[in-house]
Amino acid sequence: MKVFVQVPCLNEETTLPAVLESIPKSIPGVDELHVLVIDDGSTDRTVEVARAHGVTHFVHHVRNQGLARSFRDGVHYALSQGADIVVNTDGDNQYPQSMIPELLAPVIAGEADIAIGDRQTHLIEHFSPFKKRMQKFGSQVVNVAAETNLPDAASGFRAYSREALIKLNVVTQFSYCMETIIQAGNKRMKIASVPVTTNAKTRESRLFGSMGEHMLQSGKAIVRSYFMFKPLAFFIWLGVFFGVVGLIPFVRYAILIAANSGGNHLQSLIIGIFLLVAAVLSFALAVIADLLRTNRILQEETLERLKEIQYGFTRADR
Numbered sequence: 001m002k003v004f005v006q007v008p009c010l011n012e013e014t015t016l017p018a019v020l021e022s023i024p025k026s027i028p029g030v031d032e033l034h035v036l037v038i039d040d041g042s043t044d045r046t047v048e049v050a051r052a053h054g055v056t057h058f059v060h061h062v063r064n065q066g067l068a069r070s071f072r073d074g075v076h077y078a079l080s081q082g083a084d085i086v087v088n089t090d091g092d093n094q095y096p097q098s099m100i101p102e103l104l105a106p107v108i109a110g111e112a113d114i115a116i117g118d119r120q121t122h123l124i125e126h127f128s129p130f131k132k133r134m135q136k137f138g139s140q141v142v143n144v145a146a147e148t149n150l151p152d153a154a155s156g157f158r159a160y161s162r163e164a165l166i167k168l169n170v171v172t173q174f175s176y177c178m179e180t181i182i183q184a185g186n187k188r189m190k191i192a193s194v195p196v197t198t199n200a201k202t203r204e205s206r207l208f209g210s211m212g213e214h215m216l217q218s219g220k221a222i223v224r225s226y227f228m229f230k231p232l233a234f235f236i237w238l239g240v241f242f243g244v245v246g247l248i249p250f251v252r253y254a255i256l257i258a259a260n261s262g263g264n265h266l267q268s269l270i271i272g273i274f275l276l277v278a279a280v281l282s283f284a285l286a287v288i289a290d291l292l293r294t295n296r297i298l299q300e301e302t303l304e305r306l307k308e309i310q311y312g313f314t315r316a317d318r
Helices: 016-022 046-052 067-080 097-108 129-146 162-167 176-186 211-229 231-258 266-310
Strands: 002-009 032-040 057-061 085-088 114-118 158-161 191-195
Touching (some): 002 016, 016 046, 016 097, 032 046, 046 057, 067 085, 067 176, 085 097, 097 114, 097 158, 097 191, 114 176, 158 162, 162 176, 162 266, 176 191, 176 211, 211 266, 231 266
Parallel strands (some): 002 032, 114 191
Antiparallel strands (some): 085 158, 114 158
C-alpha cells in the first residue's frame, strides 16, 4: 500500500514546517508513505523549506494556478508514481496531520472510496456564527445535489482511493471540494465522514477574498456539477412549471368569455401562448441536455480507460 500526502502551497514558508513535522512517519497498513508538495507559484522559500524537511516529491507551477489545478496536478503526479491512496491536506496547517491514520482507515479497509474530514465547524472558535450557518447550508445543498449525507462538504482534508481518482474529473478552476463530492455521489462511490479537529488559525484564506466571493464561486461550482448529472430533471420540472402556469391565462380567458364580460381579453391569450411555448422549449432542452449527458458519460468512460492504461491500473486491481 503506497500513500501520497499532497500539500498544495502558495507562500507557506512560515506554516509548512509545522505541517511537515506533524505528518506521521509510518501508518499501520501503509507500506510506503510519501509527501508531495505542490508549489503553486510561490515567491518565498516554500520549496527550500520543504527540501530541508526531507521532501523529494514536487509539482511546480511557474505562476499561481489555483487550488483545483494544484489538486489535479498533484493527483496526476501521485498516480504516475503508483499511489494507491492520495491524502490531501493544506499548507496553512489548518488540519491536524496526526489524524491522517484515522482519515485513511476507511479507505484502507475498503469501506469507502473517499474519506472526508469533518471539521465539526460548529465547534471552531474563529468561525463567525454567519460562517457556521453558511457552511452548514452549503453542505446541505451539496448533499441534495450528490445524494449524500456529509456534515462538512467544504473540508479539504481528504483521502481518495486510486480508483476514485481515476473516475473523478476536476473541471472547475476554483475549488475541487464541492465538485468531487457531487461527482462521487452521482457515480455511486462510497464516501465516509471522519470527525477531526482543527488547529488554530494561522492566516486568512487565500482561496477567496470574502465570504460573499466564496459563496458565489462555490454556488457556481455546485450548479455546474449538478447540471452535469441531472439536467433532465431540471428542464422537465421547468417545463411542467411553465405548462401549468401557462394554462391559467387560458382558463381566465374562457371564464371571462363565458361570463360575457366584454372586451376580447387578448392579453390572456398572448401570455398563455408565451408560457406554453416556454414549456415546449424546456421539454426540448430536456431531451437535448439528456443526450449531451449520455455523450459525456461515454466520454468519461473512455477517459477512465485511458487513465487506467496511463497509470497501469487494470480491472484485476479492483
